[in-house]
Structures are given as structure tokens and as C-alpha cells.
Amino acid sequence: MANMSKTKLPIPEQDPLVRNSNFDEVALGYTEEMAVEEAERCLNCKNKPCEAGCPVNVKIPEFITLIKENDFEGAYKKIKETNSLPAVCGRVCPQETQCEALCVRTKNGESVGIGRLERFAADWYMKNVDEKAEKPTPNGHKVAVIGSGPAGLTCAGDLVQLGYDVTIFEAFHKSGGVLVYGIPEFRLPKAIVQAEIDKLLELGVKLETNVLGGKVITVDELFEQGYEAIFLGTGAGLPMFMNIPGENYNGVYSANEFLTRINLMKAYRGDYDTPIGVFKNVAVVGGGNVAMDSARCAKRLGAENVYIVYRRSEVEMPARLEEVHHAKEEGIIFKILCNPVEILADDRGYVDGIRCIEMELGEPDDSGRRRPVPKEGSEFELEVDCVVMAIGTSPNPIMKDNTPGLEVNRRGCIVADESTGQTSLEGVYAGGDAVTGAATVILAMGAGKDAAKAMDEYIRSKK
């Protein structure tokens, strides 16, 4: 008999007022009993509406059924058939707009906690099973992957399984892309990402860090060196600023810089050398996951007041629901329908305030969301000593500038075929944020997967 509870079984979490001063993971995960109990809420629908909402078509009711049967290893393997990073996706996917949005149980209550169950299965496997990966038989062909975010890692993982000799080139000293430099430890422990990367290396993937593709090594040079196909998974790492007065004062950061200092360079830990300012009042501009992560990091570094300044209303916020909820619990102050117009500073050029204007929602714009318009005469100032701009990123032009013939659109995104990732250059494929602009982990993985398949077909067709 199914569990007919209208709500998801809550996932144990660190107390908000404790966790807002540490960097440990917020959600602690289900126990085996809890997982089975939540799994019982799944009705195992015949037509599986949830699966259609998953960009990589995880076999959702099937893995949940295995959890019900206490076959946790089986559940993990079922997810793994189509999703190469379950522990990551279970934590960071926007399930509420994907699989869970289509769950039949939402007609009368909350959806099944699909994300939580996915995470449970992955964590359970990592903790309880220590399987040595078996090296696939080499097929004698070399391929290169530029960028080691979720798109690149997935593509490399699928190709190595097919027997390819895969080399990943990464610009940073560490692989993982946004998973390591952007998303904070308290949401996605870095040990989990590292474990996934280690598995790839075990399978024989080679990793070359400190190599900036395009500049240090070009696409043509890679072909000359015998790589037969190349995947570009270089992400969307170029930070945008608002172009308002005062943005270059001391204490104004892009979210990328703020988060990189904290997450990749571990500025929050005493044993690392990275400096980060010590701030009392912080304003974070934006309403996405990046803004929530920045605000919650600022709080954890000891800021007393942390504001989210967002120009639309809360309904339009692109952040995952859970992150907004967590941020509020941790004491982040939401200034919605507000837009900064100027950043203020003292006579030494250090930020001491931000001037904002109130907004109201007008007619819908191209994105279908109602366009925010300023309310005349409603300007006000917030006293802050740090401002973090989390208003979006676009693809870095380095790859395009150094790859003649590589077509990009007017937003700087690489033009690639939707189902194969094929770019304007033969043998060159692309996917993830580099193609779509800033999007999600799961879409990047999906694109990496599709490209791996197309690259394999391309190389085999050449023979």
C-alpha cells in the first residue's frame, strides 16, 4: 500500500542559525528507513510523467521501486544508466521545475521527493560499495575535451567507456568547473565532485590542468597531434556588470570572483592564503542560484546583514526554490522589486553604500516575465561595505577568438546542433553553458552525453 502522505518526508538539515556560520553541508540526507518511506509515496504510474521532465531521462519510477525493495545498489545503478553524476544532480538540479513538477502527486499535495531519493541512492552507494572501475578496452582513437565542468566530464566519461583515449584540458588548476569554483561546499561538498572525477581518472581519462584552450593549445594543434574529435565544454564564465557608477570601488565583486575566492581558493579556511575582505553589510544583486550562493557565503563569512537586491518579484526568481527557502531561514534579507542605480564609497574609494530604486511590474517582456519598471522618486540607500554582482555571465570569448571558423551567436554562445553538439567546424563539438549561456548542471550533462554519442559516430564513420 502506497504512503499517501500529502507532503514529502522532510530531509534532516543543520539548524539554520548554526549552519549560517559554517560551511558544512546544509541537508544531511535520508536514512535508509526514511528513503524507503518516501519511496512508498511513488505510485509507479504507467505513463511515467516525471521522466519526461528529466533532461537525461532517468528511469525514475524504476529506481524508486528498487529503493522500496531495499535494493539501494540496484537503484543507484538504474540512475547511473542515464545520469553520470547522480550525487551531484540529486543536490543541485531544479527538480521542482523538472521531474517533480510533473509528478502525479502534485495534483493533491507535494510531489515525491525524487531529488532527495536520487541523492540518497548515490550517497548510499558511495558509502557502501567500493567497486574498482574496470578499464574499457582501448579502441585506438584519441579525443580531446576542453573544459572540465559537468558537460566536459560527462562527455569524457561516455567516451572513455567506449574505449577512447580521452584527454581533458582545463584552464584552472582544478577540474570540475562551476561545481568546484561556483557552487559552495555547504550545498555540494567538493569531496563528492572529486570522487566523480577520480572515477574518470581511474577509467583512464587524462587530465591536463593549467591549459587554457585557444591560447595555450588551439583546436588545429589538437587535430595535428592526432586527436580525431574535440569537445568544447568551456562554460559561460564571463561575468557581467551593470555599468552603473561606482562599480570599480574597492569592495565590489563579481559573483564569480567572490565565489571563486571562497570555494576554489578556500578563503574561508585559515590554512589557505587567499584573502577576502571582512565585511559587515553585504548587498548581493540578482535572484538566481548564484545570488543565493553568494549571499549565503557572505553570511557564513560573518556579515551581519546580507541583502538580496532583485529587480523583479520573488515569483520570477530563477533560483531553486529550496535555495531561496534556505537563504531566508539563514537570515538573508530580501529586497525584492529593487534595482541598484549607484554604488557609493567613502573618500578612500571603499564601498559604503548602494543606492537603489523601487520597481513595479509592468507588461510581460520577451522572456514572458513581467518587465520591472522603476517607480519615480522611490530611491533609497542601503548601508553596505560590499556589493556582489550576480546578474549573469556569458561565454568567454577566448575560445572563439582563437578558433577561426567557429561560429558564435550574437550573445557569444557557440552555435551547435541541438541533438549532436556539432559546431560549424568538422570534428568539433560543443555543449553546456558555452552553447546555451548560463543554464543548469543537468542540461550541460545532457549536452555532453549527446555530443559523446555524435563524436563516436563521426569517428566511426570516418574509418
Added chain:
Amino acid sequence: MYKITFKKRLNEQVVQMEILAPLVAKKAQPGQFIILRVNEEGERIPLTIAGYDREKGTVQVIFQIVGKTTLSLSQKEEGEFISDFAGPLGKPSEIEGVQKAIVVGGGLGTAIAYPYAKALHDNGAEVDMIAGFKTKDLVILEDEMKRACTRLHIMTDDGSYGGSGMVTVRLKELLEEDKEKNSYDLVVAIGPLIMMKFCALTTKEYGVKTVVSLNPIMIDGTGMCGGCRVTVGGETKFACVDGPEFDAHQVDFDEAIRRSAFYKEQETKAYEAHKCRLEEMR
């Protein structure tokens, strides 16, 4: 891991090193820089490429011990390794077509200015190099510089060696002497921000094209953080990808000076703490 193949102390404060990094050496050009990390807990710091040997696969850097990272780097010996060495980054210097130039280096900046002078000189240009130091004991690379230019003008603040006074004194003299002919087509100034600012002000009077190499706070060096932003001609630029060289007459030096001071306090603390620990260990 990247091996240190050569190390030499140029003076009390300044160290020259060669690092084995064939991919970097293969592509390096004058004016570009690298980013390195000494160890896992270390910061990423940018250093200008002072030279390279494509055959040996080595890249030369010259640095001054100013903080914790440069101090720990200076304690590494030949044969030891550092964690990371990424590059070449930034745009190369534009030296084509230059016939007569003045290259100004101040303090450690001379180490960066000298390869610039050399590149111009090798390319057939007539080069006056002005190298400024606080005092005689701090003079570095004198022989190298002599070989890399047509005329070397050493200046010391206290007059203990070469000419007496700041580099701008000599710079003004050269430009004044040349006023009629107006034969210099480029001035390059590399050194402390304040020196570059005054060089820019000096050359502006004479209307000679002037280039400076900026070395702001950086993390990635690839354009992804924006920490290195500088205002040039009223527009925000990322020094790591749009530079590091910019038209000196367009740079907002006061803003650059302010931004570069941002982490000074914390860095000084880290440096002092590190020195104390080292002394305790002795």
C-alpha cells in the same frame, strides 16, 4: 607539478627563476604573463614572462619578495617543484614598426621592462632604456640590460649610482633633447603604478605614444572573475585579457592605485605571520 630548473638571487629582494613548462615556453611572447601557485594552499599570483627558451621548454620569471607567496616561492630551490604554472596569458606586446623607443623600468619593473627593450632592439629599433632604483645596492640585470638596448641610463633616487633622481627626470631630458626632431615613436613604462602615472604625465606633454603594463590583483587570468578590472579611456577593461598593456594616457591610475591596495592589510598580516613562523623554526 612544475620543476624549477634554475634559480639566482639578483639582489636581497629580487629572485630570478626558470621553470620547466614546455607548453608555456612554446607559445610565450614578450608582454605576456603566467599565473602560478607555489603549493596547494597557495594563492594564484600573476608574474610577467621575463624570458623563455622554446628548446629547453623553460620560462623565466623575476619576482620581488613582497608577500607570503613570493616569499615561499623564493625559498624553493633548483630541482624542487611548484604546483601550478599556467600561461601564456594576456596579449603580447605590439612592437612591429617601432623604430625608436624609450623603455622605462622602475625597481622590479626593470626585470619586466628589459625583455620588452630586448624585443624592440632585436626587432631593429633604437632603444634608450632608463632603469631606476632606490640605491646602488638594488641595481639588477645591468649587463643584460646593456645588451638589450642602444643606450642604458641608470638612475638612483639617492644618486649613489648612475644619474641622480627619479626615472622621470631622465625621461624628460631625453624627450626635451628630442623635441625638435620628435623621433621617438614609443615610450614603454613598467614599474610601480605611481611611477607609471608620472611617466604618462611626462610623455603626454610631448605627445609621444606611451604604453604601460599593469599588474592588478588577479585570480584566474582568463577573464572569468573581473577582479583585474581597470578603467581605460572611460571604459572598464579586464587587464588579464584586454591587457596587460594599455595606452598610458587613457589609464585611470588613481583608481588602479586604490584597487591594488585592497588586500594590502591582510597580505601584510599573512606575510608577517609567515616570517615569524619561519624565524621560530630556525
